[in-house]
Amino acid sequence: MLRVIVHDGADVGADDMRAFLAARMQLAPHRVAVIIDQRNIRSMTREAQEAGTDGADKRPTLAVAILIGSPIAVIIANFFIIFGRPHYPTKLFTTEQAALSWFEELRRAEQP
Protein backbone atom coordinates (compact mmCIF):
# COMPACT_ATOMS: atom_id res chain seq x y z
CA MET A 1 0.00 0.00 0.00
CA LEU A 2 1.17 3.50 -0.80
CA ARG A 3 0.32 6.23 1.67
CA VAL A 4 0.31 9.82 0.37
CA ILE A 5 0.02 12.73 2.78
CA VAL A 6 -0.79 16.15 1.34
CA HIS A 7 0.94 18.89 3.33
CA ASP A 8 -1.10 21.09 5.63
CA GLY A 9 -2.30 24.11 3.63
CA ALA A 10 -0.98 22.79 0.30
CA ASP A 11 -2.14 24.40 -2.95
CA VAL A 12 -1.70 21.52 -5.39
CA GLY A 13 -0.95 22.45 -9.00
CA ALA A 14 -0.29 20.38 -12.12
CA ASP A 15 3.50 20.34 -11.61
CA ASP A 16 3.05 19.04 -8.05
CA MET A 17 0.81 16.29 -9.37
CA ARG A 18 3.30 15.27 -12.09
CA ALA A 19 6.11 15.19 -9.55
CA PHE A 20 4.00 13.02 -7.27
CA LEU A 21 3.11 10.61 -10.08
CA ALA A 22 6.76 10.26 -11.09
CA ALA A 23 7.70 9.53 -7.47
CA ARG A 24 4.82 7.09 -7.16
CA MET A 25 6.10 5.05 -10.12
CA GLN A 26 9.57 4.95 -8.59
CA LEU A 27 8.29 3.85 -5.21
CA ALA A 28 5.53 1.51 -6.36
CA PRO A 29 5.72 0.55 -10.04
CA HIS A 30 3.51 -2.51 -9.47
CA ARG A 31 -0.22 -2.71 -8.76
CA VAL A 32 -0.84 -1.04 -5.46
CA ALA A 33 -3.58 0.35 -3.25
CA VAL A 34 -3.18 4.07 -2.64
CA ILE A 35 -4.43 6.02 0.33
CA ILE A 36 -4.37 9.80 -0.10
CA ASP A 37 -4.65 11.85 3.07
CA GLN A 38 -5.82 15.23 1.85
CA ARG A 39 -7.61 16.24 5.01
CA ASN A 40 -5.55 19.42 5.32
CA ILE A 41 -5.34 20.45 1.66
CA ARG A 42 -6.10 24.10 0.84
CA SER A 43 -6.75 23.94 -2.90
CA MET A 44 -6.13 21.99 -6.09
CA THR A 45 -6.45 23.04 -9.71
CA ARG A 46 -8.46 21.12 -12.31
CA GLU A 47 -5.28 20.93 -14.39
CA ALA A 48 -3.69 19.03 -11.51
CA GLN A 49 -6.65 16.65 -11.36
CA GLU A 50 -6.48 16.05 -15.10
CA ALA A 51 -2.74 15.41 -14.83
CA GLY A 52 -3.63 12.88 -12.15
CA THR A 53 -5.86 10.87 -14.46
CA ASP A 54 -3.78 11.27 -17.65
CA GLY A 55 -2.05 8.00 -18.45
CA ALA A 56 -3.62 6.32 -15.44
CA ASP A 57 -3.66 3.03 -17.38
CA LYS A 58 0.14 3.00 -17.17
CA ARG A 59 0.04 3.18 -13.37
CA PRO A 60 -1.44 -0.09 -12.13
CA THR A 61 -3.71 0.73 -9.22
CA LEU A 62 -5.84 -1.61 -7.13
CA ALA A 63 -7.90 1.19 -5.58
CA VAL A 64 -7.64 4.69 -4.20
CA ALA A 65 -8.99 5.76 -0.82
CA ILE A 66 -9.17 9.49 -0.22
CA LEU A 67 -9.19 10.71 3.35
CA ILE A 68 -11.34 13.78 3.79
CA GLY A 69 -12.05 16.01 6.73
CA SER A 70 -12.47 19.63 5.78
CA PRO A 71 -15.22 20.92 3.46
CA ILE A 72 -12.47 21.83 0.97
CA ALA A 73 -11.18 18.27 0.89
CA VAL A 74 -14.70 16.99 0.22
CA ILE A 75 -15.20 19.38 -2.71
CA ILE A 76 -11.83 18.50 -4.26
CA ALA A 77 -12.38 14.76 -3.86
CA ASN A 78 -15.87 14.93 -5.37
CA PHE A 79 -14.57 16.91 -8.34
CA PHE A 80 -11.92 14.27 -8.86
CA ILE A 81 -14.43 11.41 -8.82
CA ILE A 82 -17.15 13.13 -10.87
CA PHE A 83 -15.02 14.84 -13.53
CA GLY A 84 -11.82 12.78 -13.39
CA ARG A 85 -13.71 9.48 -13.61
CA PRO A 86 -10.83 7.35 -12.32
CA HIS A 87 -10.56 3.89 -13.88
CA TYR A 88 -9.99 2.22 -10.51
CA PRO A 89 -12.28 1.92 -7.48
CA THR A 90 -12.20 5.20 -5.56
CA LYS A 91 -13.92 6.01 -2.28
CA LEU A 92 -13.89 8.77 0.30
CA PHE A 93 -13.26 8.06 3.96
CA THR A 94 -13.04 10.11 7.11
CA THR A 95 -10.77 7.65 8.92
CA GLU A 96 -7.77 5.65 7.80
CA GLN A 97 -9.11 2.59 9.61
CA ALA A 98 -12.21 2.53 7.39
CA ALA A 99 -10.06 2.91 4.27
CA LEU A 100 -7.83 0.00 5.30
CA SER A 101 -10.90 -2.17 5.93
CA TRP A 102 -12.13 -1.38 2.42
CA PHE A 103 -8.75 -2.35 0.93
CA GLU A 104 -8.96 -5.61 2.84
CA GLU A 105 -12.45 -6.27 1.43
CA LEU A 106 -11.19 -5.62 -2.09
CA ARG A 107 -8.19 -7.87 -1.57
CA ARG A 108 -10.42 -10.70 -0.32
CA ALA A 109 -12.81 -10.24 -3.22
CA GLU A 110 -9.92 -10.63 -5.67
CA GLN A 111 -8.80 -13.94 -4.19
CA PRO A 112 -10.18 -17.00 -6.01
Added chain:
Amino acid sequence: MSGRDSPLPAPVTPEMHLELLEPRVAEVMRLILRIAGGDFTARGDVSSRRDELDAIVVGLNMLAESFERERLARDRAEALLADAIDSYENAPGLFCSVDAASLTVVKCNQTLADAVGLSKLALHGCSILDLCEPSSRDELRARVARARRRGW
Protein backbone atom coordinates in the same frame (compact mmCIF):
# COMPACT_ATOMS: atom_id res chain seq x y z
CA MET B 1 -55.25 45.66 -11.24
CA SER B 2 -57.31 48.46 -9.70
CA GLY B 3 -56.47 51.76 -8.07
CA ARG B 4 -53.22 53.58 -8.33
CA ASP B 5 -50.04 51.58 -8.78
CA SER B 6 -47.60 52.19 -5.99
CA PRO B 7 -44.38 53.80 -7.18
CA LEU B 8 -41.65 51.36 -8.07
CA PRO B 9 -38.73 51.24 -5.70
CA ALA B 10 -35.43 52.58 -6.96
CA PRO B 11 -33.50 49.89 -8.86
CA VAL B 12 -30.99 48.06 -6.74
CA THR B 13 -27.75 47.09 -8.43
CA PRO B 14 -25.99 43.86 -7.54
CA GLU B 15 -23.20 45.90 -5.89
CA MET B 16 -25.73 47.55 -3.57
CA HIS B 17 -27.04 44.13 -2.58
CA LEU B 18 -23.56 42.84 -1.96
CA GLU B 19 -22.76 45.70 0.37
CA LEU B 20 -25.46 44.38 2.68
CA LEU B 21 -23.72 41.04 3.00
CA GLU B 22 -20.96 39.85 5.23
CA PRO B 23 -17.69 40.70 3.41
CA ARG B 24 -16.63 37.10 2.74
CA VAL B 25 -20.09 36.18 1.44
CA ALA B 26 -19.98 39.30 -0.74
CA GLU B 27 -16.62 38.14 -2.17
CA VAL B 28 -18.11 34.77 -3.06
CA MET B 29 -21.11 36.47 -4.65
CA ARG B 30 -18.80 38.68 -6.74
CA LEU B 31 -16.94 35.57 -7.88
CA ILE B 32 -20.22 33.88 -8.85
CA LEU B 33 -21.30 37.01 -10.74
CA ARG B 34 -18.04 37.12 -12.70
CA ILE B 35 -18.19 33.43 -13.62
CA ALA B 36 -21.91 33.62 -14.45
CA GLY B 37 -21.05 36.57 -16.70
CA GLY B 38 -18.59 34.44 -18.68
CA ASP B 39 -15.36 35.55 -17.04
CA PHE B 40 -13.85 32.12 -16.59
CA THR B 41 -10.47 33.59 -15.63
CA ALA B 42 -12.01 34.76 -12.35
CA ARG B 43 -10.58 33.11 -9.23
CA GLY B 44 -11.40 33.58 -5.58
CA ASP B 45 -8.95 33.62 -2.68
CA VAL B 46 -9.08 30.80 -0.16
CA SER B 47 -8.69 32.02 3.41
CA SER B 48 -6.78 30.34 6.18
CA ARG B 49 -10.07 29.29 7.79
CA ARG B 50 -10.70 26.57 5.18
CA ASP B 51 -14.35 26.47 6.11
CA GLU B 52 -17.53 25.94 4.02
CA LEU B 53 -17.21 29.35 2.32
CA ASP B 54 -13.64 28.51 1.33
CA ALA B 55 -14.85 25.15 0.02
CA ILE B 56 -17.37 26.98 -2.17
CA VAL B 57 -14.56 29.21 -3.46
CA VAL B 58 -12.39 26.17 -4.23
CA GLY B 59 -15.30 24.56 -6.11
CA LEU B 60 -16.03 27.75 -8.05
CA ASN B 61 -12.35 28.11 -8.93
CA MET B 62 -12.25 24.57 -10.29
CA LEU B 63 -15.50 25.07 -12.22
CA ALA B 64 -14.20 28.31 -13.76
CA GLU B 65 -10.93 26.59 -14.67
CA SER B 66 -12.85 23.73 -16.31
CA PHE B 67 -14.98 26.18 -18.33
CA GLU B 68 -11.87 28.09 -19.40
CA ARG B 69 -10.03 24.93 -20.45
CA GLU B 70 -13.07 23.72 -22.40
CA ARG B 71 -13.40 27.10 -24.10
CA LEU B 72 -9.73 27.02 -25.11
CA ALA B 73 -10.06 23.43 -26.35
CA ARG B 74 -13.13 24.39 -28.41
CA ASP B 75 -11.26 27.37 -29.89
CA ARG B 76 -8.35 25.10 -30.83
CA ALA B 77 -10.73 22.54 -32.37
CA GLU B 78 -12.46 25.24 -34.40
CA ALA B 79 -9.10 26.54 -35.65
CA LEU B 80 -8.08 23.01 -36.64
CA LEU B 81 -11.39 22.49 -38.44
CA ALA B 82 -10.96 25.78 -40.30
CA ASP B 83 -7.44 24.68 -41.34
CA ALA B 84 -8.73 21.31 -42.52
CA ILE B 85 -11.53 22.93 -44.53
CA ASP B 86 -9.04 25.39 -46.03
CA SER B 87 -6.66 22.53 -46.90
CA TYR B 88 -9.50 20.69 -48.65
CA GLU B 89 -11.01 23.67 -50.43
CA ASN B 90 -7.78 25.19 -51.67
CA ALA B 91 -5.70 22.07 -52.22
CA PRO B 92 -3.88 21.98 -55.58
CA GLY B 93 -5.63 18.66 -56.34
CA LEU B 94 -9.18 18.28 -57.61
CA PHE B 95 -11.16 16.66 -54.76
CA CYS B 96 -14.70 15.40 -54.80
CA SER B 97 -16.83 12.96 -52.86
CA VAL B 98 -19.02 10.74 -55.01
CA ASP B 99 -22.10 8.67 -54.32
CA ALA B 100 -20.84 5.22 -55.21
CA ALA B 101 -24.20 3.98 -56.52
CA SER B 102 -25.10 6.88 -58.80
CA LEU B 103 -21.56 8.17 -59.42
CA THR B 104 -22.78 11.71 -58.80
CA VAL B 105 -20.87 14.42 -56.98
CA VAL B 106 -21.92 14.91 -53.38
CA LYS B 107 -19.21 17.38 -52.42
CA CYS B 108 -16.23 18.95 -54.13
CA ASN B 109 -13.49 21.45 -53.42
CA GLN B 110 -13.15 24.93 -54.85
CA THR B 111 -10.14 23.90 -56.93
CA LEU B 112 -12.30 21.42 -58.86
CA ALA B 113 -15.07 23.96 -59.31
CA ASP B 114 -12.57 26.50 -60.64
CA ALA B 115 -10.99 23.90 -62.96
CA VAL B 116 -14.29 23.00 -64.67
CA GLY B 117 -15.65 26.55 -64.57
CA LEU B 118 -18.80 25.75 -62.58
CA SER B 119 -19.95 26.62 -59.10
CA LYS B 120 -19.75 23.98 -56.39
CA LEU B 121 -23.54 24.09 -56.19
CA ALA B 122 -23.86 23.43 -59.93
CA LEU B 123 -21.50 20.48 -59.65
CA HIS B 124 -23.57 18.89 -56.89
CA GLY B 125 -25.45 15.98 -58.45
CA CYS B 126 -23.39 15.94 -61.66
CA SER B 127 -22.13 12.57 -62.85
CA ILE B 128 -18.36 12.27 -62.52
CA LEU B 129 -18.46 10.43 -65.84
CA ASP B 130 -19.32 13.78 -67.44
CA LEU B 131 -16.35 15.42 -65.72
CA CYS B 132 -13.66 13.03 -66.88
CA GLU B 133 -12.15 12.28 -70.25
CA PRO B 134 -14.47 9.99 -72.29
CA SER B 135 -11.60 7.57 -72.75
CA SER B 136 -11.27 7.20 -68.95
CA ARG B 137 -14.91 6.41 -68.21
CA ASP B 138 -14.66 2.62 -68.39
CA GLU B 139 -11.59 2.63 -66.17
CA LEU B 140 -13.36 4.92 -63.69
CA ARG B 141 -16.43 2.66 -63.57
CA ALA B 142 -14.23 -0.37 -63.02
CA ARG B 143 -12.32 1.32 -60.19
CA VAL B 144 -15.49 2.41 -58.42
CA ALA B 145 -16.95 -1.09 -58.75
CA ARG B 146 -13.74 -2.55 -57.30
CA ALA B 147 -13.81 -0.08 -54.42
CA ARG B 148 -17.43 -0.96 -53.66
CA ARG B 149 -16.60 -4.67 -53.57
CA ARG B 150 -13.71 -4.03 -51.16
CA GLY B 151 -15.67 -1.60 -49.08
CA TRP B 152 -13.27 1.34 -49.64
